[in-house]
Amino acid sequence: MKLSEIAEKLGWKKLGGGDSALDIGQGFTSDLLSDVMGNAPADSVFITIQAHKNTVAVASLAGLAAIVLCSNRLAPPDMLEAAKQEDIPVYQTAENQFWASYHLGRLLDLP
Amino acid sequence: MTNFSLDSSPSVVLELTLRLKIRDVMTTQLITAEKKDSLRHIQQLMKVNRITGVPIVEGKRLVGLISVDDIIQALDGGFIEEACEGRMSRQLIVLEDDMPLSLGISYFEKYHFGRFPVLNKDSELVGIVSSRDILTGLLVEMNKEMEQLEEKLSPQKEVGTTIYSREFSLHKFDFEHAGTASGTIKMELKEKGLDPKTLRRVAVASYEMEMNLIVHSLGGTLKVTHMPRQTVLEARDVGPGIEDLEKALTEGWSTANDWIRSLGFGAGMGLPNIKRVSDDFHIESEVGKGTLVRSVIRHPELGGEV
Incomplete structure (x- = not known):
């Protein structure tokens, strides 16, 4: 499913950066950056509360498709600047990591 | 740099x-x-x-x-x-x-x-x-630095089969620039035509080395040497050294403080991640002296043996 369509259906607010036309098959939820670096599948949506610049660096290096900031965490300006440069879309949701993951999984019809 | x-x-x-x-x-x-x-x-x-x-x-x-x-x-x-x-x-x-x-x-x-x-x-x-x-x-240090600068102006040595080599210096707690070195390495090796899978392994290893230098070391260098059949990454620091290497290589074991952890680092997966993506992995450390981590990642698509 297209990232833009997922965002619309789940009510994610786009904060900035990058292409939303990507096709998404799965997500990865973690707040530990090395965990993401080592285990997140490429092209997945990264669900987290780590709202800072290094999150973008990790997403970019690990080849992830987008970042979703949970619990309405705000992205600082330098994070959005980095997201623009690295072409990584950043979204925000009021849901916590559990519910954001659950709803994404259900929408993508994951087993 | x-x-x-x-x-x-x-x-x-x-x-x-x-x-x-x-x-x-x-x-x-x-x-x-x-x-x-x-x-x-x-x-x-x-x-x-x-x-x-x-x-x-x-x-x-x-x-x-x-x-x-x-x-x-x-x-x-x-x-x-x-x-x-x-x-x-x-x-x-x-x-x-x-x-x-x-x-x-x-x-x-x-x-x-x-x-x-x-x-x-x-x-x-x-x-x-x-x-x-x-x-x-700053002024006092700059004076000292200028004197050293003159000594450092000697020409660099050429390395045999190296296609591309670069060294970055990393500083303790410099989160401002964290990811810059590994980002640069990834971008430049992509331009050299490294295949995406291998590139990702290099990215993982270089990022973890970079973060280790920033989070745990007193400062050091990250060197990448790109050769036709393999890429070698070397992280060298000036201390403090690792007391128990076996523990440091165990997933989940970390010495990071709360402040570092609140930023999402210190998961205790840095060295294990590097080891996992490497074809050859080497680490040596001495307390009070420093640590050297070397990772060799071969290029199977270019004929590198795995």
């Missing part, structure tokens, strides 16, 4: 602000007062010592700050004889002595205070830093 040249002399200043710590420039001879002291007493302290801010302490713990503005207000409002406790600023922005100078400079830009109290790891007040301290500290 570590190889200085005259062309990049402004980067020497940048390097300096990253390498120097707040503790290198801060004033350690502290003039402090206690909560019960009157504002009048503090005004006298300022006058005698020619300073514009006095930290209020309980033992070694910082509990507030009186600035010259507070004194003016006290004189104006007629409460100069009162104890400072009710008038001091309690919501303080502080620096940690281990932070790089660059962070201190950004604080001055951000908050427009004349000075910042400096705390150590145990949250004890150990110094105070003003913008003047930073300038003086």
Whole structure:
């Protein structure tokens, strides 16, 4: 499913950066950056509360498709600047990591 | 980036602000007062010592700050004889002595205070830093640096089959630039045509090495050497060294503090991640001396043996 369509259906607010036309098959939820670096599948949506610049660096290096900031965490300006440069879309949701993951999984019809 | 040249002399200043710590420039001879002291007493302290801010302490713990503005207000409002406790600023922005100078400079830009109290790891007040301290500290170091710079201007050596080689210097707690070295390596190796899967392994290893240097080391270098059949990454630091290598290589084991963990680092997966993506992995460490981590990633698509 297209990232833009997922965002619309789940009510994610786009904060900035990058292409939303990507096709998404799965997500990865973690707040530990090395965990993401080592285990997140490429092209997945990264669900987290780590709202800072290094999150973008990790997403970019690990080849992830987008970042979703949970619990309405705000992205600082330098994070959005980095997201623009690295072409990584950043979204925000009021849901916590559990519910954001659950709803994404259900929408993508994951087993 | 570590190889200085005259062309990049402004980067020497940048390097300096990253390498120097707040503790290198801060004033350690502290003039402090206690909560019960009157504002009048503090005004006298300022006058005698020619300073514009006095930290209020309980033992070694910082509990507030009186600035010259507070004194003016006290004189104006007629409460100069009162104890400072009710008038001091309690919501303080502080620096940690281990932070790089660059962070201190950004604080001055951000908050427009004349000075910042400096705390150590145990949250004890150990110094105070003003913008003047930073300038003086920088000038002194710059002089030393200029002398060393001249010695470093010798030509670089060529390496046999190397297609591309580059060295980055990394500084403790420099989260501002975290990911820059590995980002550059990834981008430049992509341009050299490295296949996406191998590129990702290089990215993982270089990022973890970079973060290890920033989070755990006292500073060091990350070197990448790209050859036709393999890419070699080497992280070398100047300390503090790893006490128990076996533990350091165990997933989930970490020595990171709470502050580091709150940023999402210190998951205890850095070295295990590097080992996992490497075809050859080597680590050696000596406490008090430093650590060397080497990762060799072969290029199967270009005929490198796996």
